[in-house]
Amino acid sequence: MPTPHLIPRRAAAQVDAALADTRVVLISGARQAGKSTLVRIVAGDRLAERRDLDRAQDRAAAIADPVGFVDSPELLVIDEIQRAPELLLAIKAAVDEDPRPGRYLLTGSSRLFGMVAAPDALPGRMETVELWPLSQGKLDGAPDGFVDALFTLGPGLRHESEVTRAEYAARIVRGGLPEATTRTDPRRRQRFFDAYVQALVDRDVRQLSDIQHKGELRKLVRLLAARSATVITANSLESALGLSRPTIARYLQALEEIFLIKRIPGWSRNLGTRATAAPKLIFVDSGVAANETATDARALLRPGAPFGLLLESFVLSELSRQLMCSEQFVDLYHYRDQSRYEVDAVLENRSGHVVGIEVKAATTVGPDDFRGLRRLADRLGDDFIAGVVLYTGTSTLPFGDKLRALPVSALWQVPAPPAD
Structure with missing residues (x-):
């Protein structure tokens, strides 16, 4: 490397x-x-x-x-x-x-x-x-062409993988901050992440917001890490932190301004609904999130560990990196409706064409894992390009018209199609 x-x-x-x-x-x-x-x-x-x-x-x-x-x-x-x-x-x-x-x-x-x-x-x-921090493709010298390939090939995209669950866990806790990726000793990497977040809180956040409760802000960061890839509102954090909603909202804004977290808006064809939909929160770097939950690669594989949430956050941050340089002009959203249908990532290009992506930590998938994607396909008709479940297995599997299961490593190992 x-x-x-x-x-x-x-x-x-x-x-x-x-x-x-x-x-x-x-x-x-x-x-x-x-x-x-x-x-x-x-x-x-x-x-x-x-x-x-x-x-x-x-x-x-x-x-x-x-x-x-x-x-x-x-x-x-x-x-x-x-x-x-x-x-x-x-x-x-x-x-x-x-x-x-x-x-x-x-x-x-x-x-x-x-x-x-x-x-x-x-x-x-x-x-x-x-x-953004380094993508997995940049770290591996791999193509990073998933988004462009998916919009071009749709359900015709195929990928086989040899990456194991343990290797995915190792990538999550490593993240993509260049200094962290050079530290192979987990304890030294932990020291880096601890100092990194503390410096952001002590210096950069103070430039953006009137911080009166620095201890609570540090607690908020840890709480957000434990809830990575979930819909977060100031209301839901009020009782856990003992802070007012306006204060929490201001702190969330500051953490986003310094690129520690990213909020992914909800998707709807109705622009008014889209503007008011609750966002989903991820950490810009998965290594920081894993460190804040005191989770190393081995612990991440144990029953009850937040592997699923951190894997989803990892995937969403990798997608965000690709969108900065992809040939397609694409925006990233998530989908959740009143009937509890959900899709982890919705990619929409300027033509209104949509790709839906679900993330599963399991090595096997079944029809129920496509529930939200089928709902999205029904709503969009011809504008729905493909629905993909990214999972920790090794093969591409068909699950109906325009629906496929793909290994997570397709994110960085699939090349973009050649330009016309």
């Missing part, structure tokens, strides 16, 4: 393309996801000046003289822009005066305009490239 820090990222091509026609490009994503490494790759042979707002002297200079700080005749790279959001107005003035593309390359570990102090300064001037 190649060294994670040197693994080529498809996001590099997106950033290159954006710099060619856009004045400001922002690479946003979780801390330790590889943003700085990506910047080094993209900057390459370009004439560029670089500043890092995690360094006290750079941050002090930025706050003291924003206009002077962003004055540069060549590409200016500014790391962790959320540390000095006042720079955005100075950048706006600079690119309005000189609208050449590729003026600024920014990185940020918080969604920039979710910050209270960030002015909405760059509409029409900035493109954002979101960077």
